[in-house]
Amino acid sequence: MDPNILFKYALQVRDRSYSPYSGFRVGAALKVAGVEEPVTGTNVENASYGATICAERAAVLAAIARYGKVPFEAIAVVADAQPYVVPCAACLGVLAEFCPADFPIYCCNLEGIQKVLQLRDLLPNPFRLERP
Ligand code: THU
Numbered sequence: 001m002d003p004n005i006l007f008k009y010a011l012q013v014r015d016r017s018y019s020p021y022s023g024f025r026v027g028a029a030l031k032v033a034g035v036e037e038p039v040t041g042t043n044v045e046n047a048s049y050g051a052t053i054c055a056e057r058a059a060v061l062a063a064i065a066r067y068g069k070v071p072f073e074a075i076a077v078v079a080d081a082q083p084y085v086v087p088c089a090a091c092l093g094v095l096a097e098f099c100p101a102d103f104p105i106y107c108c109n110l111e112g113i114q115k116v117l118q119l120r121d122l123l124p125n126p127f128r129l130e131r132p
Helices: 003-014 055-067 089-098
Strands: 026-032 039-042 072-079 104-109 112-118
Touching (some): 003 026, 003 039, 003 055, 003 072, 003 104, 003 112, 026 055, 039 055, 055 089, 072 089
Parallel strands (some): 072 104
Antiparallel strands (some): 026 039, 026 072
């Protein structure tokens, strides 16, 4: 899929961001293997700030609710940020649960895709539950 399509979906869903506390509106679009239309998510804040859900996690959870644990191919994330927005550490941990180290993350601002990173660039050593 053309990553610019992913960007457009992320930009569109960002309009539905519920972010009255931070004013920081974020949109994310996730490409699911074998599914044409990207699954989108936006940030939803809460008066109890810690209950806030980021756009990227909203997209991952929506994709799993709809399709189960299927391979994800890429994600685009957009906010009014300079030079671009990157997923927070909690979202990277959730992505690492389901995606390979070379999973592409399209980091965008309102003008478009500004940087393509791989999951390993942002989270080189993800936590894994491995008991001795
Ligand atoms: N946020 C996201 O949705 N994704 C990110 O990658 C960074 C942060 C949201 C959480 C909160 O609603 C607002 O942005 C400010 O932190």
